[in-house]
Amino acid sequence: MKTSAEPDSASLEDNRLVALAQGGATWAMEELVRRYRSKAFAIAYHLNYGETQEAEDLTQEAFLRAFRNLRNFKGKSTFYTWFYRILVNVCLDSIRRRNRWQRILSPWVSWKRQGGSNMEAEDVEGSVDVVREIDNRQLSKDLERAMKALPEKQRAAFQLKVLHGMSISEIAQVMDTAEGTVKSHLFRATRALRQALKNWEE
Amino acid sequence: MKACINRDEILLLDLYGELGQEEKGELERHIEQCPGCREERQKMLRFFTRIKKEMPPPQLPSEKALILSRAIGRSLRDEEVVPRWWKRMFFPYPRVFASLAAACFVVVLSGLLALKWFEIPFRDSDSRTEVQISREIEIIRNLELLEDFETLHKLVQVVDHRSTDTKDTDVREGT
Numbered sequence: 001m002k003t004s005a006e007p008d009s010a011s012l013e014d015n016r017l018v019a020l021a022q023g024g025a026t027w028a029m030e031e032l033v034r035r036y037r038s039k040a041f042a043i044a045y046h047l048n049y050g051e052t053q054e055a056e057d058l059t060q061e062a063f064l065r066a067f068r069n070l071r072n073f074k075g076k077s078t079f080y081t082w083f084y085r086i087l088v089n090v091c092l093d094s095i096r097r098r099n100r101w102q103r104i105l106s107p108w109v110s111w112k113r114q115g116g117s118n119m120e121a122e123d124v125e126g127s128v129d130v131v132r133e134i135d136n137r138q139l140s141k142d143l144e145r146a147m148k149a150l151p152e153k154q155r156a157a158f159q160l161k162v163l164h165g166m167s168i169s170e171i172a173q174v175m176d177t178a179e180g181t182v183k184s185h186l187f188r189a190t191r192a193l194r195q196a197l198k199n200w201e202e
Numbered sequence: 203m204k205a206c207i208n209r210d211e212i213l214l215l216d217l218y219g220e221l222g223q224e225e226k227g228e229l230e231r232h233i234e235q236c237p238g239c240r241e242e243r244q245k246m247l248r249f250f251t252r253i254k255k256e257m258p259p260p261q262l263p264s265e266k267a268l269i270l271s272r273a274i275g276r277s278l279r280d281e282e283v284v285p286r287w288w289k290r291m292f293f294p295y296p297r298v299f300a301s302l303a304a305a306c307f308v309v310v311l312s313g314l315l316a317l318k319w320f321e322i323p324f325r326d327s328d329s330r331t332e333v334q335i336s337r338e339i340e341i342i343r344n345l346e347l348l349e350d351f352e353t354l355h356k357l358v359q360v361v362d363h364r365s366t367d368t369k370d371t372d373v374r375e376g377t
Contacts, residue, residue, distance in 0.1 A: 163254065
């Protein structure tokens with residue numbers, strides 16, 4: 001239920017909401033969360049190799065970090081590029097942390113993966129169009145492997161461009177780098193992915 | 203037929219929707235005449251379509267979205283309950299504290315391990331010293347005892363001497 005001091009939040013622009021949130025208006029923060037949670041979740045999901053729970057946690061963490069530092073937001077960029085920069089940093093930090101642990105626990109992880117792949121093979125047996133299903137799954141796996149093999153910045157730039165439709169200038173702001181560097185990341189990532197998936201090119 | 207090498211990046215920028223009107227027009231004119239580039243653009247287009255199909259944007263179910271919003275709101279309210287100045291005063295650099303704690307733990311652990319590894323020689327030398335010290339103490343005690351004995355001996359001699367003297371005096375006095 002809205003209070004008398006709370007205007008129609010959906011009609012307000014981001015800048016106004018941010019200013020109100022900086023003043024301590026909780027409803028303005030809630031509106032910002034409502035606006036960006038789906039897109040933020042999608043970005044976190046792709047950057048984290050499709051791990052739903054992890055993506056939810058990271059989205060929450062990114063929002064919290066953004067609101068904690070809202071006073072530092074001077075409005076030089078749009079709120080969403082500023083927020084996505086926090087989100088991408090939170091995701092990349094999490095991946096780095098996880099990779100560090102995976103290197104330590106690598107024997108156990110590889111054993112677990114073997115078990116997982118067997119289970120997937122069993123699941124497929126019951127499907128109607130087995131060959132197509134296996135084909136699609138194989139492509140998904142190859143794509144996932146190729147994505148994982150990319151350096152993290154190239155992967156992030158590629159995903160933000162191709163899967164989330166951001167412009168190169170927006171990606172440059174989100175990744176806090178020059179547009180030329182983003183272009184270079186995109187070219188290299190595209191080349192590497194096409195090379196890795198050349199068997200799938202019709 | 204292969205695409206023109208110098209057009210590679212332009213083709214990609216075109217597919218990314220990043221070309222200006224003029225550059226796009228120029229590319230279109232080129233592609234009309236160049237089957238290699240035309241084919242390459244089709245291949246790239248298929249490649250991106252496939253990737254988008256394989257990695258669709260996930261949907262955040264409405265109930266999960268609500269849970270997420272509530273969790274964020276709750277965390278922010280909790281942070282208001284514990285004032286930030288309090289946290290800054292007592293936990294200003296959590297990472298630094300964590301690193302220091304980890305470093306201390308490593309130092310203590312390595313110290314314990316080192317003690318464990320060098321335990322036998324240390325103990326050996328310690329016990330040798332202890333034995334030596336106890337022997338020396340024993341000797342000192344014995345010496346003290348000897349001294350006591352000597353004193354006693356002298357005392358006995360003195361007493362004996364006195365008693366003989368008294369006897370002689372008695373004899374001389376005819377008692």
